[in-house]
Amino acid sequence: MNKVFLLLVLLGVALAMWAMRGRNTANDAFKTVDNDEFEQLLADSNVVLLDVRTQSEFDEGHLRGAILIDVKTDSFMLAARDRLPKEKTVAVYCRSGRRSVAAAERLSADGYQVVNLKGGIMSWRSAGKEVVK
Numbered sequence: 001m002n003k004v005f006l007l008l009v010l011l012g013v014a015l016a017m018w019a020m021r022g023r024n025t026a027n028d029a030f031k032t033v034d035n036d037e038f039e040q041l042l043a044d045s046n047v048v049l050l051d052v053r054t055q056s057e058f059d060e061g062h063l064r065g066a067i068l069i070d071v072k073t074d075s076f077m078l079a080a081r082d083r084l085p086k087e088k089t090v091a092v093y094c095r096s097g098r099r100s101v102a103a104a105e106r107l108s109a110d111g112y113q114v115v116n117l118k119g120g121i122m123s124w125r126s127a128g129k130e131v132v133k
Helices: 002-020 035-042 055-060 076-083 098-109 120-126
Strands: 031-033 047-051 089-093 113-117
Touching: 031 035, 035 047, 035 089, 035 113, 035 120, 076 098, 089 098, 089 120, 098 113, 113 120
Parallel strands: 031 113, 047 089, 089 113
Antiparallel strands: none
């Protein structure tokens, strides 16, 4: 009986985790969207596009109109405050989506409205979306 109960609890936890996959952060401080929704967002003039990769990654290819601020630098938030208007939504991306989540968390905590690209530029390219050099 104890084994059955334990199995049911584990199954419940696994189902809850499966149901939460792809959801936003616990506090929903920012939104993560797929390629198509991100592309639609970029058509809005109240959106500023932010690439948080390194300069060399940016030079290899980036989304048209992107501002580069490397999230790994100590001056990331200073540069963000200087270059990103808080009255606009910040659409953020990186290579695979990990650094952009870190950037989105920091920007959101500082009062920015942020939308993150799920899967980063790798996903964007795989979907056949435009990348410029």
